[in-house]
Amino acid sequence: xxxxxxxxxxxxxxxxxxxxxxxxxxxxxxxxxxxxxxxxxxxxxxxxxxxxxxxxxxxxxxxxxxxxxxxxxxxxxxxxxxxxxxxxxxxxxxxxxxxxxxxxxxxxxxxxxxxxxxxxxxxxxxxxxxxxxxxxxxx
Numbered sequence: 001x002x003x004x005x006x007x008x009x010x011x012x013x014x015x016x017x018x019x020x021x022x023x024x025x026x027x028x029x030x031x032x033x034x035x036x037x038x039x040x041x042x043x044x045x046x047x048x049x050x051x052x053x054x055x056x057x058x059x060x061x062x063x064x065x066x067x068x069x070x071x072x073x074x075x076x077x078x079x080x081x082x083x084x085x086x087x088x089x090x091x092x093x094x095x096x097x098x099x100x101x102x103x104x105x106x107x108x109x110x111x112x113x114x115x116x117x118x119x120x121x122x123x124x125x126x127x128x129x130x131x132x133x134x135x136x137x138x139x
Contacts, residue, residue: 008133015114022110027103029073033066038092038100041076047089048081075099 020032030038036056039045046052053063067090070076075096078088092100115123 015111018114019107019110023103023106027099027106030070030075030099030103034070035103037063037066037070038075038096038103041090041092042097042100042104047091048087049090052090070096 016032020035027035037052040052040055041047046055049060049063049067052058052067053060056063067076071078074093076090076092079091081087081089118126
């Protein structure tokens with residue numbers, strides 16, 4: 001089973017790398033780690049550094065450094081939380097939302113092209129199996 005796990009990791013990494021390499025030049029200043037933060041914020045999976053750390057499986061100090069980089073690039077800002085004055089919410093700026101849309105569209109095009117090599121039935125099977133494996137792994 002460990003050989004299969006390694007193979008799955010290589011395949012998933014290959015897809016991620018394919019999507020990353022296809023990004024347009026204007027996204028060059030944003031590393032894959034920073035894109036993951038933009039994704040989590042844009043998708044509503046997190047609003048605070050602690051939530052991002054949990055969602056991304058990283059330490060809070062690591063995420064804090066990455067968030068600061070995005071802040072310095074003008075891609076996100078911290079806002080006071082209306083329900084907890086001690087806490088700050090992370091919010092994408094208009095520039096951050098626009099960059100995320102550019103990244104998401106480039107990824108969509110690249111992965112759609114990769115999926116076009118599969119028949120509709122193969123795509124359905126691929127998604128069903130990946131969803132099953134994801135739920136089975138408590139991801």
